[in-house]
Amino acid sequence: MPNLPTLSDADLKLENRIATLTFMRNDVRNALTGTTLIDDIIDTINWANKAKDEVSVLIITGDGAAFSAGGNVKDMQERAGDFAGDVEEVQTRYRQGIQRIPVAMNTCEVPLIAAVNGPAVGAGFDLANMCDIRLASSKAKFGETFVNLGIIPGDGGAYFLQRLIGYQKAAELTFTGRIIGAEEAKEIGVVLDVVGPDELMNKATEMAAQIAAKPPQAMRFTKRLMKMGQRMELPDFLDLCACFQGMCHNSDEHMEAVEKMIAMMKK
Numbered sequence: 001m002p003n004l005p006t007l008s009d010a011d012l013k014l015e016n017r018i019a020t021l022t023f024m025r026n027d028v029r030n031a032l033t034g035t036t037l038i039d040d041i042i043d044t045i046n047w048a049n050k051a052k053d054e055v056s057v058l059i060i061t062g063d064g065a066a067f068s069a070g071g072n073v074k075d076m077q078e079r080a081g082d083f084a085g086d087v088e089e090v091q092t093r094y095r096q097g098i099q100r101i102p103v104a105m106n107t108c109e110v111p112l113i114a115a116v117n118g119p120a121v122g123a124g125f126d127l128a129n130m131c132d133i134r135l136a137s138s139k140a141k142f143g144e145t146f147v148n149l150g151i152i153p154g155d156g157g158a159y160f161l162q163r164l165i166g167y168q169k170a171a172e173l174t175f176t177g178r179i180i181g182a183e184e185a186k187e188i189g190v191v192l193d194v195v196g197p198d199e200l201m202n203k204a205t206e207m208a209a210q211i212a213a214k215p216p217q218a219m220r221f222t223k224r225l226m227k228m229g230q231r232m233e234l235p236d237f238l239d240l241c242a243c244f245q246g247m248c249h250n251s252d253e254h255m256e257a258v259e260k261m262i263a264m265m266k267k
Contacts, residue, residue, distance in 0.1 A: 005047045010040040011063075017056040017212040018205065019048055019110075026064025032098060032123050033082045034072035041127075042104045049109045056212040056219055058108065059204050060131060061115035067140065070122025071098075076149065094154050098123060102156040105130040106227070109220045111211050115204035116140040116191065121179065122149075126157030129164055132223070133207065134191040136182040137200045142190060143179035144170075163230070165189045215253040 004012050011022045021044050023030035023037055032038055041060075048055045062068055075081040082093045105112065105127075114120075114131035121143040128134050128142070144161060146153045153161075153174070162170035165188050173180070182194040195203045211219065221244045229237055248254050 005043040007040040007043065008036040010037060010044070012044055014054065016209065017054065017216070018059065018208040019044070019055050019057070020059045020061065020205075023060075023062040023068060026062075026066070028072060029066040029069035029119070030062045030064070030124070031069045031072040032101070032127070033070075034075050037068075038098060038101060042100055045104045045108045049107070052109075052216065052220070055110055056214070056216050057111045057113065057208040059113045059115055059201075059208055060127075061201065061204070062117050064118070066118040066124070067114075067116045067120040068124025068127055069119065070124040070126070070145075070155075073149070098155045101127060102130055102160070109223060111219070111223055113204050113208055115200050116142075116182075117197065117200055119143075119179075121145050123153075123155045123157070126153060126155050126160060129157065129160040129190070134185075135200065135204050135207070136185060136191040136194045137197045138182050138194055139197050140182040140185070140191075140194075141179050142182075142185050143177065144174045145177045145179065147175065148177040215251075215257050217251055217253055218248055218257075221248060 004014065009023065009025045011024050013020045013022075021041070025031065025035045025037065028035060030037065044058070048058050071083075072081065076083050082097050083090060085093070111133065112131040114128040114134045116128055116134060116136040118137065118139050119141045120128045121141070122145050125142050125144055144153065144157060146157070152158070158170075158174060161174065164170070169188055180188075182191065185191045186194050193203065225241060225244060228240060232240070
């Protein structure tokens with residue numbers, strides 16, 4: 001069992017190669033600012049990237065009523081915490097604070113599943129959209145609500161949302177700041193599935209178990225390829241695929257998987 005990172009505002013568990021990160025600041029609806037959740041997220045991802053022999057998938061969820069309320073609105077009102085100071089100070093805090101989340105999430109080597117238990121708004125919505133797969137409780141709500149507060153998606157949300165559901169729909173949600181329910185989120189492709197609140201973690205764990213059962217090195221290579229395929233030209237991408245495939249064909253886990261498949265075919 002690898003040493004788990006020490007977290008302050010979140011809980012981390014590891015079982016059967018499935019890591020589950022749970023935000024534990026229900027008192028502020030799991031706000032990302034004004035808490036240590038930013039550091040907790042980044043520390044967890046850094047740990048998962050290094051724990052190659054122990055971790056195959058990471059589930060992110062929230063304790064209590066909300067997945068994450070994003071920025072702390074009371075701090076905005078008081079111009080305190082991450083929102084204090086002049087233009088230079090605020091932009092520096094964004095770069096050194098919440099903007100570290102998309103950078104870390106984008107470099108996560110294992111599949112990320114967001115188990116959205118309740119409202120995910122503002123930066124909380126964006127965080128869910130940075131994951132590879134989103135599963136939602138029927139109690140979940142989603143909103144790109146920054147314009148309602150007279151600000152922009154400073155955490156990079158405008159980058160992720162339009163790549164997830166297309167520019168036109170992303171523009172409508174971002175420009176209106178309206179909040180949508182779980183079923184509409186599924187209809188437009190924000191979430192993969194909607195289940196009852198009591199079924200959410202079982203559904204997320206079941207999907208995570210399917211992923212964790214696959215050869216771990218090949219899974220990490222596949223995740224990297226899918227991310228890199230979003231920004232590479234086809235000839236360069238195919239060259240990379242060939243290199244990764246050469247590495248896979250020479251791995252022990254490939255031979256073990258082939259032998260297992262042949263044994264199953266003989267039955």
